[in-house]
Amino acid sequence: MRRTMTTLAISIFAITLAAAATAAEPDAPAPASTFTVQLEGLRWTLTDYRSADGLSQVWPKSRPPRFSFQDGSFSGSTGCNRITGSYRLDGSILTIGKGLAATQMGCPAPLMAQEKAVIQALRRVATVHRKGATLELHDSADEVLLRFSLPQRTPLTGHTWKLESYDNGSAALTTPIPGSEITLKLDGEDRLSGHDGCNAYMSGYSLSGDALAFGPIATTRMACRGGPERAEQAGRYAAALTQAASYQLQGQELTILDANGKPMARFTSEATSSAQAATP
Incomplete structure (x- = not known):
């Protein structure tokens, strides 16, 4: 009988310790929510790109350098030639596919230099960041490679x-x-x-x-x-x-x-x- 009471007391004591330990442990952190940057379904106009001289504005005489991202594929203009490729977006992590394709039209020297810099920048993209109407693609060191904006409203449109x-x-x-x-x-x-x-x-x-x-x-x-x-x-x-x-x-x-x-x-x-x- 005494052995039974002792065993029961030990069991109760063990259960009490386990409950206390469980109560003392902090709640496990909730999984971090993944926020995906909204860049799809919009037409982004390239305004700045990184070259050997730093961040430069798009040459004003270029064709409209607009980019669209949708369902893992993107297309755009370097200001001279059309360019297409693939991408993967995971939260703010943006990976551009290695296979970039472009048309082969000749353009003035400033545009060809701009095109070369834009393509090189695309190959280095690591993350994407959006603030309102501005979109930035950064490299792994968080340096801005490409900057885009949404078309601005202007009283010049809507008229002939x-x-x-x-x-x-x-x-x-x-x-x-x-x-x-x-x-x-x-x-x-x-x-x-x-x-x-x-x-x-x-x-x-x-x-x-x-x-x-x-x-x-x-x-x-x-x-x-x-x-x-x-x-x-x-x-x-x-x-x-x-x-x-x-x-x-x-x-x-x-x-x-x-x-x-x-x-x-x-x-x-x-x-x-x-x-x-x-x-x-």
């Missing part, structure tokens, strides 16, 4: 701008040939389009504050029905646009300025032009 006057190389603004109907549209995603009086044209643009730059102008190749004068006008209009460095907007009037602040082209909103034409 009709050319009222432009610099045709004579150091003064002149009106277009009657009936030319030269137009300009900016779509809010760094793409522009319009009609130069002969052909449809398109390009890219970069916008930061009141700084505005257009990329190389590409046009359709239809014969100009207006004759050689209109064809010459179209070429001079394109030359004026490519000198853009900033803009002024007063009401419904848009003025494109060169690097010295000289007006290169002046437009009015087509809706305003129509209203003025209808005024008796």
Whole structure:
């Protein structure tokens, strides 16, 4: 009987110690939540890239360097050629696949240097960070390699701008040939389009504050029905646009300025032009 009581007491004592030890142990930490950076389903515009000279701004005359990430595949532009590849995203850890493919178009030297630096930066990406409308890709040392932004809202979009006057190389603004109907549209995603009086044209643009730059102008190749004068006008209009460095907007009037602040082209909103034409 005594042996039974002793065994029972020891058992109770052991259970008591185990319960006390369990109560004294801290709760196990909850698994850390994984937060995945939201970069998919958006069109990111490259603004800065790292080269041997440090972090540099994208050349303003480049084509719109936009990137899209979706379901493990990305595509974009270096400002010259299109580039595609694969990626894996785990929280903020971003791994770019080794197999990058690009078109092989030749571009001006500054663009080719930019393209080389962008591709080299992509191969070194380790993490991704987003703050509002800004996206950054960092290397393993947490140094910024590539910086992107979402297209900014601007009063320049949502309009068809009709050319009222432009610099045709004579150091003064002149009106277009009657009936030319030269137009300009900016779509809010760094793409522009319009009609130069002969052909449809398109390009890219970069916008930061009141700084505005257009990329190389590409046009359709239809014969100009207006004759050689209109064809010459179209070429001079394109030359004026490519000198853009900033803009002024007063009401419904848009003025494109060169690097010295000289007006290169002046437009009015087509809706305003129509209203003025209808005024008796």
